[in-house]
Amino acid sequence: MRPTKQSFILCLLANGLLAFFIGQVNHSLTVFSVYLYLSGLFLVFPAITLSFLPGLICVFITGLWVDARLPLPFGTSATFFALGFTVAFLVRVSLRRPYNFSLVLVALGLNSLLYFCLFIYCGGTALHSVSYWIHGFIDLIISSFVLVLIGGWFYNLQRALFSACGLPLRSAPEIPKH
Amino acid sequence: MILVIFLAVWWVSPLLFRSFMRVSFYAFQAPVLALPSYLRDIQHYWVLRNHSKRELIEAGRDLARQNAAYGLELESSRDLNNRITELEGLLNLPPLLGHRHEVARVIHRDINAWWHQIIIDKGSHYEIPESAAAIFAGGVVGRIREVHTYSSIVELVSSPNFRIAAHFEGDSRPVTYQGRPHLSLSPPQGKVLDVSIDLAASSGSKRSLVTSHLGGVFPTGILIGQVADLRPAANGLFLEGKVRIDERLLSIKEVVVLIPIEPTDEAH
Numbered sequence: 174m175r176p177t178k179q180s181f182i183l184c185l186l187a188n189g190l191l192a193f194f195i196g197q198v199n200h201s202l203t204v205f206s207v208y209l210y211l212s213g214l215f216l217v218f219p220a221i222t223l224s225f226l227p228g229l230i231c232v233f234i235t236g237l238w239v240d241a242r243l244p245l246p247f248g249t250s251a252t253f254f255a256l257g258f259t260v261a262f263l264v265r266v267s268l269r270r271p272y273n274f275s276l277v278l279v280a281l282g283l284n285s286l287l288y289f290c291l292f293i294y295c296g297g298t299a300l301h302s303v304s305y306w307i308h309g310f311i312d313l314i315i316s317s318f319v320l321v322l323i324g325g326w327f328y329n330l331q332r333a334l335f336s337a338c339g340l341p342l343r344s345a346p347e348i349p350k351h
Numbered sequence: 352m353i354l355v356i357f358l359a360v361w362w363v364s365p366l367l368f369r370s371f372m373r374v375s376f377y378a379f380q381a382p383v384l385a386l387p388s389y390l391r392d393i394q395h396y397w398v399l400r401n402h403s404k405r406e407l408i409e410a411g412r413d414l415a416r417q418n419a420a421y422g423l424e425l426e427s428s429r430d431l432n433n434r435i436t437e438l439e440g441l442l443n444l445p446p447l448l449g450h451r452h453e454v455a456r457v458i459h460r461d462i463n464a465w466w467h468q469i470i471i472d473k474g475s476h477y478e479i480p481e482s483a484a485a486i487f488a489g490g491v492v493g494r495i496r497e498v499h500t501y502s503s504i505v506e507l508v509s510s511p512n513f514r515i516a517a518h519f520e521g522d523s524r525p526v527t528y529q530g531r532p533h534l535s536l537s538p539p540q541g542k543v544l545d546v547s548i549d550l551a552a553s554s555g556s557k558r559s560l561v562t563s564h565l566g567g568v569f570p571t572g573i574l575i576g577q578v579a580d581l582r583p584a585a586n587g588l589f590l591e592g593k594v595r596i597d598e599r600l601l602s603i604k605e606v607v608v609l610i611p612i613e614p615t616d617e618a619h
Contacts, residue, residue, distance in 0.1 A: 203601050
């Protein structure tokens with residue numbers, strides 16, 4: 174199998190695994206009415222390891238997987254993920270050495286952006302409600318905290334998968350010397 | 352440019368294709384969602400296996416007492432149903448819509464600021480229809496929003512998009528119940544609208560809000576929640592208030608789906 178195809182499948186599997194675990198954690202946290210939104214983590218690793226089109230397809234499929242059981246038009250999350258991935262892909266040039274800290278930082282920014290987009294998109298008449306904004310703000314704060322905690326672990330997992338499959342970890346492209 | 356073309360291809364594609372993709376993704380995901388539920392059952396089984404015999408005997412004894420109490424309630428319910436049937440015959444009334452009860456396990460809960468829903472492990476293979484009512488010991492759970500072969504998605508009563516006809520216990524005038532977003536770490540809640548001005552509620556004398564048969568989904572009299580405060584609405588013509596829903600809704604593990612039984616021709 175070509176390395177690009179293997180990288181694509183590994184990124185997709187890792188995203189699927191993360192989506193599953195996030196779902197289970199959210200299932201357990203319903204008692205506290207807390208919801209973790211960690212979609213920013215799906216976007217960064219494909220952005221630095223895959224070229225644009227395979228990475229776009231990877232995050233789009235991840236978005237469709239997330240969307241399948243949600244009461245949103247099918248493809249809404251996938252569209253947001255695609256837009257976030259594009260931003261991550263543009264930013265990856267500045268990630269010359271993709272240490273976890275910089276990856277988690279980018280994931281944090283994208284996560285907040287996606288969350289805000291979804292918050293406004295799904296708000297409707299609830300946008301006038303103060304409790305809606307407070308609930309959303311609390312969820313975002315908790316989600317950001319958890320993202321910083323597990324982001325490094327998740328990216329190390331993906332690196333380990335790549336190493337285990339003997340795939341080169343494609344770092345950010347070198348800035349051409351003039 | 353590639354992004355724009357990619358997204359345009361997706362959103363312009365036929366609705367049939369997107370529906371097919373959605374059903375496919377959901378069907379692929381459903382066993383993955385059900386698996387942790389089975390693992391939790393196994394975990395629970397082994398926890399029970401580690402209980403001492405004394406603890407199990409005491410638990411069995413407590414359950415026997417509860418079953419005896421439920422047995423008496425069941426007999427009382429049968430007597431009431433027989434009296435209703437007699438009165439329907441005497442007064443030549445059409446029979447009330449009956450329901451078949453289908454108990455289903457909750458395999459996934461999804462509660463956030465935008466939607467409140469759960470997924471149960473029964474679907475069309477148990478003849479569960481769309482828009483069927485779901486209830487539990489604490490009252491209304493919600494309404495079936497989507498039905499698949501082996502699972503169904505239930506929109507919870509606390510969901511901001513959930514709206515049904517209701518009335519206060521002891522008062523037959525219809526009001527409107529709607530779910531509303533609630534704060535983190537707080538119990539689920541809704542709001543009651545279009546309440547007559549002569550009604551009142553306070554923290555000392557709460558009023559129970561129950562379902563009304565006018566919506567056509569829920570039978571009448573199932574508890575939605577408690578109303579402790581009624582205030583004038585913006586229009587000044589009616590009152591509105593917050594409805595406090597049973598907290599157990601957020602950790603629900605089993606629901607009962609009410610499947611309507613069609614009245615037979617003999618009844619007519």
